[in-house]
Amino acid sequence: MLASERDQLKSEIIKxxxxxxxxxxxxxxxxxxxQNVSRHISPEAMQDIAExxxxxxxxxxxxxxxxxxxxxxxxxxxxxxxxxxxxxxxAGNEAVGNQLENELGIEFGETTSDGMFTLEFTNCLGMxxxxxxxxxxxxxxxxxxxxxxxxxxxxxxxxxxxxxxTGEHS
Amino acid sequence: xxxxxxxxxIFSDIDVEKALKNAVxxxxxxxxxxxxxxALKGRGGAGFPTSVKWNLAASAQGERKFVICNADExxxxxxxxxxxxxxxxxxxxxxxxxxxxxxxAKEGIIYLRAEYTYLKHxxxxxxxxxxxKKLLGKNAAGKEGFEFDVHIHMGSxxxxxxxxxxxxxxxxxxxxxPRNRPPFxxxxxxxxCPTSVNNVETFITAxxxxxxxxxxxKTFGTEKSTGTKLFxxxxxxxxxxxxxxxxxxxxxxLLETVDGTxxxxxxVGGASGICVPAKDFEKALAFEGVATGGSIIVFGQHRDMLxxxxxxxxxxxxxxxxxxxxxxxxxxxLLEGLDLLSEGKCxxxxxxxxxxxGETMQVSSKCGLGQSAPNAFLSIIENFKxxxxxxxxxxx
Numbered sequence: 386m387l388a389s390e391r392d393q394l395k396s397e398i399i400k401x402x403x404x405x406x407x408x409x410x411x412x413x414x415x416x417x418x419x420q421n422v423s424r425h426i427s428p429e430a431m432q433d434i435a436e437x438x439x440x441x442x443x444x445x446x447x448x449x450x451x452x453x454x455x456x457x458x459x460x461x462x463x464x465x466x467x468x469x470x471x472x473x474x475x476a477g478n479e480a481v482g483n484q485l486e487n488e489l490g491i492e493f494g495e496t497t498s499d500g501m502f503t504l505e506f507t508n509c510l511g512m513x514x515x516x517x518x519x520x521x522x523x524x525x526x527x528x529x530x531x532x533x534x535x536x537x538x539x540x541x542x543x544x545x546x547x548x549x550x551t552g553e554h555s
Numbered sequence: 556x557x558x559x560x561x562x563x564x565i566f567s568d569i570d571v572e573k574a575l576k577n578a579v580x581x582x583x584x585x586x587x588x589x590x591x592x593x594a595l596k597g598r599g600g601a602g603f604p605t606s607v608k609w610n611l612a613a614s615a616q617g618e619r620k621f622v623i624c625n626a627d628e629x630x631x632x633x634x635x636x637x638x639x640x641x642x643x644x645x646x647x648x649x650x651x652x653x654x655x656x657x658x659x660a661k662e663g664i665i666y667l668r669a670e671y672t673y674l675k676h677x678x679x680x681x682x683x684x685x686x687x688k689k690l691l692g693k694n695a696a697g698k699e700g701f702e703f704d705v706h707i708h709m710g711s712x713x714x715x716x717x718x719x720x721x722x723x724x725x726x727x728x729x730x731x732x733p734r735n736r737p738p739f740x741x742x743x744x745x746x747x748c749p750t751s752v753n754n755v756e757t758f759i760t761a762x763x764x765x766x767x768x769x770x771x772x773k774t775f776g777t778e779k780s781t782g783t784k785l786f787x788x789x790x791x792x793x794x795x796x797x798x799x800x801x802x803x804x805x806x807x808x809l810l811e812t813v814d815g816t817x818x819x820x821x822x823v824g825g826a827s828g829i830c831v832p833a834k835d836f837e838k839a840l841a842f843e844g845v846a847t848g849g850s851i852i853v854f855g856q857h858r859d860m861l862x863x864x865x866x867x868x869x870x871x872x873x874x875x876x877x878x879x880x881x882x883x884x885x886x887x888x889l890l891e892g893l894d895l896l897s898e899g900k901c902x903x904x905x906x907x908x909x910x911x912x913g914e915t916m917q918v919s920s921k922c923g924l925g926q927s928a929p930n931a932f933l934s935i936i937e938n939f940k941x942x943x944x945x946x947x948x949x950x951x
Contacts, residue, residue: 410746412728413711438728451730451876452711454669470631471822471866472789472852508714508870509825510670511634513789513852514796523672 394423395433402437412438412448416455425459453507461496461503463541465489466520470509476516477530482506484531488538501542563775563783564763565643565756566799574766575649575690579656579698583613586657586765593769594781595761599625599717599754600824600848601923605761608751611741612658615749620660622651623745623752625722627668629714630825631870632850635785636755638797640667640674643759644681648705650758652696653765655703658751663705666722669712678707714874718922719752721876732878733922756785756849776802780841784849788813790822791855803844807836815853820860820938825850826867827927830860832938860939861947864932865893871928882925885916889932899947910936 398415405411412434419430426434426449428442435442449455467473467482486492489502496503512518515527526537541547562568578586590606597603612620624647628636639647651663667675682705685691695703713731715721720734723745744750753761760782764772776782780802789795792815800809806823810816821831823840824847831838831845838844854863868890877883892909895901913929920926936943 409728410726413725414709417709417711447730448728452669452713454710454712469866470870471826471863472632474862474866475790475858507670507712508874509629509631509633511628511637511668513632513634513787516789520670525673 391429391433394419394430397422398430398433398437402434407438409438409440412440412445413452416445416449420455423459424462425456427457459496459500462501462547463521464503464505465538466505466507466510467493468508468510468512468516468518469506470513472513473510473516473518478517480531481517481519481529481534484534485538488535501547502538563799563801564772565639565759565783565785567763567767569646569763569766571645571649571762572688572690574762575652575696578653578762578765579696579701581765583657583659586653587613589765589769590761593764593772594779595757595764595772596780596842597754598756598760598784598848600630600827600846602842602846605753605757608741608753609654609657611739612660612749612751615742617749619662619746619748620658621745621748621750622654622658622660622663623719623722623726623750624651624663624665624758625717625719625752625754626665626671627710627717627722628671628755629668629717630827630848630850631867632787632789632822632825632852633848634787634789635797635849637671637674639755639759639785640671640678644678645685646759646762647755648682648685649690650760650762651705652690652703653762654751654753654758656696656698656701658749660749660751661702661704663703664726664745665705665707666710666716666726667707668710668716672709675707675709682706713876714870715876715922715924718924721922722752723750730876732876733924735921754848777839777841777843779843784840784847786840786847786849786851788815788851788853790851790853791815791818791858792853800840803839803841805837805839806831806845809840809851810836810853813853817856818853819856819858820854822852822854822863822931823847823850824930825852826870827924827930829930829934830863830938831934859946860935861893861897861943864935865890865897867931868893868928871924875924875928879919879921879925881916881919882921882928885912885920885925886928888912889929893932896943896947906936906940 401415431442431445435445510518512527517529518527587610595605690696693702695701716725716731718733721731725731740750773781783799786798792813794813823845871886875882913933916929
C-alpha cells in the first residue's frame, strides 16, 4: 500500500468515525467501507480504525475475523459466493461449483492471479425456491446452471472499468 | 414471486397510510390489549407473544428506546422476509412506526443481512417516500408530538446475528456473540436502552391486527396459534415459493398445496428445526404442534437423509460463534460422528453417546443456536437410523 493511499483511506476512516461520534456502533459501517474500497482490511487499516475509535487494534481484528463479509486477506474485485445450503445442493450446486472452478481456473477459497475473482461458498442466500443461487458482489443470480456460469463471469469481466486499477486503494 | 393465491392476513389488502393514522389515534393501552386479544406470537420462530414484548418495552424506564426490525433472515430454507422486504416494505415500516408509537421509541433500525444488500436501495427509497408523506419524522403519521424515524444497518454475514442479543452486539460494533439473558433487550437492549426486536413478518402482521381487529385475526388458525403464517417452501415439490396458510395446517395439507406429496420427509424450521418423517405428516404446523419460523424443505424418496444431516451440521460448525463450549465443540463432534456414519464406521454405542451429547447441547448451550443445532441430527438419527445403517458399510 502506497503511503498516500494509506493516508487517503485514513482520512476517510477519521471522517466516518467522526460522523458516528467516535462511538463503537460506527465500527462495522467503517469496516464495511474499508472492505469495499480496498477489498480487505489490512493491519495498517485496522490500526488506523482502532485509533479513530480509541480501542485496541485487537478489538478491531476480533470483529473483522468474526464476520464472513469482512476479511484480512485481499479479495478479488468480484467475489463469487455460491450457496451451499441443502436446497441449493439438491438443485445441483455441485455442478455449478465445478464449472465455476473450471471457468476461473481456481478452487474455492482462492483468488484469480489477476485479482479479478474470488470464489467462495456461502450459507443460505434466501433463494431456496430458485436454486442454485449465487452472489457476485451484491448481485444475486438464481437458477444458475453450469452452462450459464461462463456468461455470468464474462458479464463481469467485460463490465466497463472492470480492469481499471487507479482510484482504488490497493 | 409469491405463489400463494390466498390473501388471508399478511397478503390481504390494506391502506397502509390510513391504517397507520387510525392506529396512532388510539391510546397505547388499547393497541396492546388488541394485540393481547389477538394472541399474536412472534413470527421469527421463537413465538414470544408480541403484546407482552411491546408492553414490557413500553413500561421499561428509559429516555431513549429503540425498535429494531430483525431482517437477518439466515435460517436455511427461509426466504419469506426477502419477499416481504421486496414487495411489502411500506407495510413493514408502518408496522415499525406503530411499534415505535406503542413502545415510546423515536428510533427504528432495520438490521438487514449482508446477503440482501441488493434490497437496500429500494428499501431506502421507501423510507424516503414515507418521510415525504410525513409518516416518518416529527409528528409522525399525523400524531402530534410523536417523532419516529428509521434507518438501515447492514449486517456483515453471520447467521448468529439473527439471535436478538447477538444482533444488538453487532449493532454496537462487537462480534455477534449472544448475551446472557436476563436482562432482556426490552429492558437493557441496544446501547443499554429498552429495545424491542421483532421479525419482519411480525411487524406487518401487527399492523393488520390493529387495523382489522383481533376477532378477525382469530378467525384464522387454532386456539393456541392464532392467525396465519408465511411458509417458505423449497426442495422436492412442484410449486416452491412463499405461502400464507392458516396456523395449524397439517404437513400433509401443506404438501398437497405445493404439489409435494409422496415426500419421504420434511424439514420444518430449517437447519435448527426438526426432520419430520412421512408417518408424522398429520402433525400440525403450530406452536402446540411442530413450531416453525416458516422454513419448509421437502425431501423426496430418493434423498439420502445422512447427507442432509451432514449439510446441516457443517452449517452449524461454521456458524457457531464459538463463545460457549457445548456448541463450539459439540457441533464439531457431531459432524465427525456423521462422517463416521457415512463411512460405515460408527458403532451403535458411540452413536448413543453422540445422541446423549446432542441432548446435552440442547440444555447447556448459551443461546438458541447451540440449543437447536443438534435438532436435525437427533431427529434424522431417530427416524432414519435403519436407512443409514443399511446403506453404509465400511467393508465395501
